[in-house]
Amino acid sequence: MKKxxxxxxxxxxxxxxxxxxxxxxxxxxRVRPEDVExxxxxxxxxxxxxxxxxxxxNKIFDIDxxxxxxxxxxxxxxxxxxxxxFLFLSGFDQSIFPQLPKFYQECGDLEGRSIYNPxxxxxTKQFTSPPYSIYLPEAIDSFPQTFVVHACYEYRTKARPIVxxxxxxxxxxxxxxxxxxxxVPMGGGQGGPVAVERVEVDMMKDKVMFKIHVANVGGGTxxxxxxxxxxxxxxxxxxxxxxxxxxxxxxxxLDMSGGSMIKCVxxxxxxxxxxxxxxxxxxxLVIERNTAFTTPLIIDxxxxxxxxxxxxxxxxxxxx
Numbered sequence: 001m002k003k004x005x006x007x008x009x010x011x012x013x014x015x016x017x018x019x020x021x022x023x024x025x026x027x028x029x030r031v032r033p034e035d036v037e038x039x040x041x042x043x044x045x046x047x048x049x050x051x052x053x054x055x056x057x058n059k060i061f062d063i064d065x066x067x068x069x070x071x072x073x074x075x076x077x078x079x080x081x082x083x084x085x086f087l088f089l090s091g092f093d094q095s096i097f098p099q100l101p102k103f104y105q106e107c108g109d110l111e112g113r114s115i116y117n118p119x120x121x122x123x124t125k126q127f128t129s130p131p132y133s134i135y136l137p138e139a140i141d142s143f144p145q146t147f148v149v150h151a152c153y154e155y156r157t158k159a160r161p162i163v164x165x166x167x168x169x170x171x172x173x174x175x176x177x178x179x180x181x182x183x184v185p186m187g188g189g190q191g192g193p194v195a196v197e198r199v200e201v202d203m204m205k206d207k208v209m210f211k212i213h214v215a216n217v218g219g220g221t222x223x224x225x226x227x228x229x230x231x232x233x234x235x236x237x238x239x240x241x242x243x244x245x246x247x248x249x250x251x252x253x254l255d256m257s258g259g260s261m262i263k264c265v266x267x268x269x270x271x272x273x274x275x276x277x278x279x280x281x282x283x284x285l286v287i288e289r290n291t292a293f294t295t296p297l298i299i300d301x302x303x304x305x306x307x308x309x310x311x312x313x314x315x316x317x318x319x320x
Contacts (some may be wrong), residue, residue: 005223019051029163033139037311040077040112040113040114040115040118041158041190041191042188042191043076043077043188044189044195044218045076045192045193045218045307046075046151046153046155047074047075047085047307048073048074048311049070049072049149049223049313050071050309051068051069051309052069052124054269055067055069056068056311056313057240057313058314060313060316062132062135062317062318063132063221064131065131066097066133066134067126067127067128067315068127068141068311069113069124070125070127070155072107072110072122073110073119073120073121074110074113075120076112076155077112077192078107078157078191078192079112080107080109080112080157081151082108082109083155085108085124085152085229086104086151086152086153086230086237087106087107087150087281088104088106088149088151089127089147089149090148090149091145091238091310092145093145095135096134096143098135099129100127100128100136104230104231105127107151108125110123111219112191134315137293139305141316141317142314142315142316143315144312144313144314144315146311147312147313148308150237150239151305151308153229153304153305154303155192155223155303155305156252156300157190157192157194158191158274159186159190159195159197159297159299159301160297160299161184161186161196161296162296163184163199163256163294163295164178164180164182164201164293164294165181165203165208165258165259165289165294166293167203167206167290167291167292168204168290168292169181178293178294179293179294180181181203182201183198183200184198184201185197188238191224191299193194193215193217193218193219193307194217194222194249194301194303195214195215196301197213197214197217197277198211199212199297201254202221204283205286207262207282207283207284207285208259208284209282209283209284210281210283210297211280211281212279212281213277213279214278215245215273215277215278216273217308218305220305220306220307220308221246221247221267221305221307222246222247222249222255222273222304223246223248223249224245224248224303224304224307225243225248225303225304226250229304237306238308241306247272247276248271248272249270249303249305250301250302251280251300251301252300252301252302253298253299254282254298254299254300256284256295256296256298256300257296258286258287258289258295259284260284261282261283262284262285264280264282265280266280
């Protein structure tokens with residue numbers, strides 16, 4: 001009798017567990033595609049680099065191989081292409097590490113985050129110095145060396161703030177409207193290291209002015225789109241950059257459905273960031289509208305970006 005009770009108890013426990021697992025599966029399947037789409041277009045990262053665990057180690061002997069192993073993840077919403085993304089190893093004395101590569105490596109193609117790949121693309125890259133290829137100077141027992149990896153890559157940010165347009169805002173009397181004209185905060189980024197932080201909206205009867213605040217939120221350096229990313233010419237990324245190609249964001253597209261652009265400042269289509277921030281001011285003519293309505297403001301920005309990570313390694317001379 002007691003044995004039957006025990007068996008019955010375990011059967012009930014198994015049934016309850018299966019029921020709960022089924023509920024959890026149903027809950028996960030109810031995630032709406034639009035929620036995932038909104039999530040992948042949030043965030044302030046582009047290419048994420050990190051050193052693999054213990055590669056390189058904190059200490060090595062001068063007879064050991066030196067393996068610098070990088071993990072790369074595309075944490076933004078823009079695709080990365082191998083021909084537009086390069087890695088550079090620097091910070092080391094070439095006479096001590098003569099076999100470490102002096103030239104760039106391509107990052108490879110890394111897909112941006114999407115509803116089909118919410119984690120984004122992933123790849124690994126390696127810089128290697130073989131055994132017995134490290135040459136410490138005479139009378140030095142140990143040598144601290146900081147290795148720096150730079151990434152230079154092209155990226156894009158697409159922002160779609162929903163704005164309220166009301167051509168009759170200043171009428172003496174007006175009916176109940178579909179929306180209220182107000183500024184649009186946009187914290188959290190749009191899936192890239194350059195972000196639209198907020199949009200100010202000012203109505204002027206049949207015209208609307210937008211003040212679009214742009215910021216570098218990724219912790220790296222914004223570079224003008226079209227700058228050489230191969231490190232091979234004056235003005236190129238990462239080590240020969242000049243003032244004229246730093247902190248410049250290209251306005252690729254700025255448009256509003258239901259409106260015709262009158263003027264945009266800066267007129268040359270390039271925003272200069274000062275202290276990592278810049279502003280675009282655009283005025284649109286509202287076309288044949290008599291009531292308030294909401295519409296997306298189309299903002300596409302393109303730029304290049306420089307990011308860096310470093311690791312300190314102590315090189316120890318092997319006792320003779």
